[in-house]
Amino acid sequence: MSTLIEQQTEVALQATDLRVATALGKEILHSVSFTLQRGRMLALVGESGSGKTTAGLACLGYFRTGLEHVGGTVELSDGTNLLALTDAGRRGLRGGSISYVPQDPALSLNPAMRIGSQIMEVLRVHGYGASEQARRERLAEVLTDVGLPNDTAYQRRWPHELSGGQQQRVGIAMAFAFRPEVMVMDEPTTGLDVTTQALVLQTIHQLVTTHAVAGLYITHDLAVVSEVADEVAVMLAGRIVEQGPSDQVLHDPQHAYTRKLLNAVPDLAGRHHIGEVEAVTGAMPIISRERAASARLTARDVASTSLLSVADLRLSYGSNAVLNGIDFELGRGESLMLLGESGSGKTTAARCIAGLNDSYTGSVSLAGTTLQPGTRQRSAEERHRIQYVFQSPLSSLNPRRTIGESVEVPLYMSGTFSRKERRALVLEALDQVQLAASFIDRRPGQLSGGERQRAAIARALVNAPSVLVCDEVTSALDVSVQASIIDLLRTLQVETGMAMVFVTHNIALARHISQRLAVLHAGRIVDMGPTDDVLENPQHSYTRELLTHVPTL
Amino acid sequence: MPGLILRRLAISAVILLVVSMLVFVATLLLPGDPAQAILGQQATPERLEALREQMNLNDPFAQRYLHWLGGLFVGDFGVSAASGGSVAALLGDRIAASLVLMVAAATISIPVGILVGSYSALRRGKAGDHAATGISLVLAALPDFVIGIALVTLFSTTVFTVLPSVTMAPPGEQVWDYPSQLILPVLTLVLVVMPYIIRMMRTTMIEVLDSGYVEMARLKGVPERQVIWRHALPHAIAPVAQVVAIQLAWLAGGIVVVEFLFRYPGVGQALVDAVTNRDVQVVQALAMLIAAVYVVVNLFADIVGIVTNPKLRTGGIR
Numbered sequence: 001m002s003t004l005i006e007q008q009t010e011v012a013l014q015a016t017d018l019r020v021a022t023a024l025g026k027e028i029l030h031s032v033s034f035t036l037q038r039g040r041m042l043a044l045v046g047e048s049g050s051g052k053t054t055a056g057l058a059c060l061g062y063f064r065t066g067l068e069h070v071g072g073t074v075e076l077s078d079g080t081n082l083l084a085l086t087d088a089g090r091r092g093l094r095g096g097s098i099s100y101v102p103q104d105p106a107l108s109l110n111p112a113m114r115i116g117s118q119i120m121e122v123l124r125v126h127g128y129g130a131s132e133q134a135r136r137e138r139l140a141e142v143l144t145d146v147g148l149p150n151d152t153a154y155q156r157r158w159p160h161e162l163s164g165g166q167q168q169r170v171g172i173a174m175a176f177a178f179r180p181e182v183m184v185m186d187e188p189t190t191g192l193d194v195t196t197q198a199l200v201l202q203t204i205h206q207l208v209t210t211h212a213v214a215g216l217y218i219t220h221d222l223a224v225v226s227e228v229a230d231e232v233a234v235m236l237a238g239r240i241v242e243q244g245p246s247d248q249v250l251h252d253p254q255h256a257y258t259r260k261l262l263n264a265v266p267d268l269a270g271r272h273h274i275g276e277v278e279a280v281t282g283a284m285p286i287i288s289r290e291r292a293a294s295a296r297l298t299a300r301d302v303a304s305t306s307l308l309s310v311a312d313l314r315l316s317y318g319s320n321a322v323l324n325g326i327d328f329e330l331g332r333g334e335s336l337m338l339l340g341e342s343g344s345g346k347t348t349a350a351r352c353i354a355g356l357n358d359s360y361t362g363s364v365s366l367a368g369t370t371l372q373p374g375t376r377q378r379s380a381e382e383r384h385r386i387q388y389v390f391q392s393p394l395s396s397l398n399p400r401r402t403i404g405e406s407v408e409v410p411l412y413m414s415g416t417f418s419r420k421e422r423r424a425l426v427l428e429a430l431d432q433v434q435l436a437a438s439f440i441d442r443r444p445g446q447l448s449g450g451e452r453q454r455a456a457i458a459r460a461l462v463n464a465p466s467v468l469v470c471d472e473v474t475s476a477l478d479v480s481v482q483a484s485i486i487d488l489l490r491t492l493q494v495e496t497g498m499a500m501v502f503v504t505h506n507i508a509l510a511r512h513i514s515q516r517l518a519v520l521h522a523g524r525i526v527d528m529g530p531t532d533d534v535l536e537n538p539q540h541s542y543t544r545e546l547l548t549h550v551p552t553l
Numbered sequence: 554m555p556g557l558i559l560r561r562l563a564i565s566a567v568i569l570l571v572v573s574m575l576v577f578v579a580t581l582l583l584p585g586d587p588a589q590a591i592l593g594q595q596a597t598p599e600r601l602e603a604l605r606e607q608m609n610l611n612d613p614f615a616q617r618y619l620h621w622l623g624g625l626f627v628g629d630f631g632v633s634a635a636s637g638g639s640v641a642a643l644l645g646d647r648i649a650a651s652l653v654l655m656v657a658a659a660t661i662s663i664p665v666g667i668l669v670g671s672y673s674a675l676r677r678g679k680a681g682d683h684a685a686t687g688i689s690l691v692l693a694a695l696p697d698f699v700i701g702i703a704l705v706t707l708f709s710t711t712v713f714t715v716l717p718s719v720t721m722a723p724p725g726e727q728v729w730d731y732p733s734q735l736i737l738p739v740l741t742l743v744l745v746v747m748p749y750i751i752r753m754m755r756t757t758m759i760e761v762l763d764s765g766y767v768e769m770a771r772l773k774g775v776p777e778r779q780v781i782w783r784h785a786l787p788h789a790i791a792p793v794a795q796v797v798a799i800q801l802a803w804l805a806g807g808i809v810v811v812e813f814l815f816r817y818p819g820v821g822q823a824l825v826d827a828v829t830n831r832d833v834q835v836v837q838a839l840a841m842l843i844a845a846v847y848v849v850v851n852l853f854a855d856i857v858g859i860v861t862n863p864k865l866r867t868g869g870i871r
């Protein structure tokens with residue numbers, strides 16, 4: 001036991017005064033220093049653009065195109081300065097004593113190489129073992145280490161034949177194959193479902209502790225940090241603003257930015273409110289709990305208040321059933337969260353409701369009228385009343401149109417407004433989403449992610465819809481931006497009284513946005529009811545499993 | 554994978570069948586009477602009628618088409634109206650001569666184009682890249698006959714007089730018995746075809762070099778040479794194969810101008826002659842031949858695409 005403690009304090013990598021600049025001379029990492037110790041994990045936390053990945057890659061002596069190292073050192077346990085080595089010297093260390101786990105394994109695994117050969121490549125390049133036989137054995141061993149099957153058939157699979165979680169574990173196996181001293185992990189669980197995330201985090205934790213690897217865990221997800229990290233360094237605009245043991249940083253933050261970041265993290269328990277507006281949910285529900293609870297009492301009650309009603313929604317692609325009969329009702333001004341992991345059919349269901357997918361069977365009715373399946377068959381009025389906000393505002397806003405032009409499109413289509421009226425309505429919509437009037441002439445490329453999503457919401461609002469379908473609208477955003485968008489949606493709901501279907505994989509948002517929660521699994525709603533009821537007293541084993549895997553601060 | 558390739562083959566066969574119909578109908582619409590063309594203006598109506606009967610010109614349209622189509626399968630392309638000999642015999646040497654030109658141009662331009670394009674991508678933004686992209690842009694902008702004439706001026710008439718500017722093979726001998734005569738036509742074709750391959754290769758290679766798996770390979774410590782050969786190049790080849798296919802197909806038709814310029818006795822010249830002489834059978838045969846080249850090279854490009862993409866190979870995507 002004592003040897004383990006000694007090992008833990010051994011420094012494996014020390015970055016000192018690290019500075020990185022763009023080719024044009026703009027410095028983007030300002031004097032970053034941190035220490036990685038054996039058997040311990042340092043989490044580098046920051047929002048997009050804070051330079052955390054750049055700092056992580058610098059540990060491997062790697063700088064992306066257009067970036068160059070302008071100062072500082074990265075010293076290894078034997079005292080060599082990695083950044084003073086030649087290209088060949090750095091290459092010898094990469095994948096060997098310092099390895100990297102990429103953010104998106106789907107992009108980082110070579111699609112034209114079998115997974116076994118990709119791992120073998122690391123072993124061959126660095127000359128693991130004496131023979132090919134020894135390398136084969138190590139390959140089988142490392143696959144077992146990360147909890148994957150290690151038979152030859154599995155090794156001969158292509159990356160596209162694996163699930164996202166398995167791909168990520170192959171990425172980890174690749175990084176771990178040569179028994180590195182230091183592992184740099186760049187958001188390895190972003191994009192994974194909570195259940196898969198929990199498994200991957202467990203694998204990482206085991207590897208780091210049992211094999212005394214020094215870990216650098218780059219992430220924006222503070223809830224994950226609390227699960228894996230021993231120490232935390234918070235980055236803001238290329239600087240480390242706060243650093244310390246993870247308990248201290250997460251529970252007694254010193255820097256204002258850390259506090260802001262922590263406040264923005266949605267928590268499952270709903271102890272605090274993200275954002276500034278305290279409405280709709282939690283302490284000040286727009287619909288009282290009694291009424292929400294009564295909503296599921298009798299079918300007649302529901303019918304009388306329901307605005308949107310979905311009955312027996314089914315859809316399959318060939319033999320692959322995506323939706324297996326979905327039923328729910330949505331009342332006026334109500335917010336329903338449609339929660340599901342990837343492949344659960346949540347986005348498909350949302351698209352069917354909006355009429356973007358017209359190959360479903362079953363019915364979608366709005367205020368008592370059954371809607372035609374596709375948007376083309378629905379009347380303009382019906383289309384106005386259900387509006388859709390997409391996950392990625394970058395791809396849903398036309399980059400060649402100004403924000404004003406994009407927001408104006410729905411008005412133009414209805415054809416009842418003059419040019420002047422349209423402009424006035426666009427300005428009003430921008431004002432509703434808290435974008436200044438000057439945004440009207442800007443293009444999406446000039447906006448930040450959060451501003452773009454606001455513009456996309458403005459486009460949905462401009463026709464005053466009665467149902468707003470939000471498809472993963474915050475999952476591409478940083479937590480602080482996510483908080484402000486959630487805030488905005490709640491405010492809008494109070495102001496306009498519209499109903500909302502909020503589609504997400506992030507259960508932690510439940511208490512912050514929804515009055516009712518529907519849990520979707522394999523194309524079926526397995527659990528539905530008032531949010532608090534479902535979270536406190538889940539009926540279905542899947543919901544219970546989901547709840548146990550949610551990382552919390 | 555075999556299923557996918559078989560399906561492509563079947564589609565190719567259907568396309569060729571449709572092309573054969575179009576070619577047949579189009580040549581029917583050409584003005585002029587083949588029998589008249591063969592016998593000349595002085596022929597008596599009886600002789601014309603007899604020849605029409607002999608050439609089956611009086612049969613119903615569908616029957617003539619099927620007869621012609623059946624002939625294609627056994628290599629019988631009919632009788633040339635201009636010379637009276639069989640089309641196959643007439644074109645045999647011409648096709649071989651053109652094929653020499655095409656294959657030579659392709660074997661030079663494809664590997665060189667891929668290498669220069671990759672080099673350009675690897676040295677992005679540096680002098681070598683600027684030179685390669687600049688020169689290839691200029692070449693791509695020049696029409697083939699301008700390049701041909703410039704080469705003739707440079708190497709055979711005005712500046713250096715080292716290479717022959719026209720092809721002159723004595724009857725009975727093949728063009729490839731005089732390799733020096735091949736240099737300029739081949740060089741012209743190479744310079745016409747290569748810029749597109751270079752530019753496409755550069756673009757796809759740059760895209761691939763920026764991809765996650767290339768970065769990952771570098772972060773795994775894989776030596777740069779292996780990164781390029783194993784991780785980058787295979788992914789860049791498939792889109793380039795499509796461009797190569799289009800270029801090769803262009804060679805089959807575009808060779809006409811170059812052959813005319815250098816008086817090269819290939820299919821291009823044969824086509825020009827056949828159209829002038831109203832030699833319907835030869836025009837039909839050449840049109841089918843060029844269409845077949847298009848279809849076959851595109852099929853090859855599809856197969857390259859399938860082979861380099863495991864998703865397609867294992868049936869992940871249909």
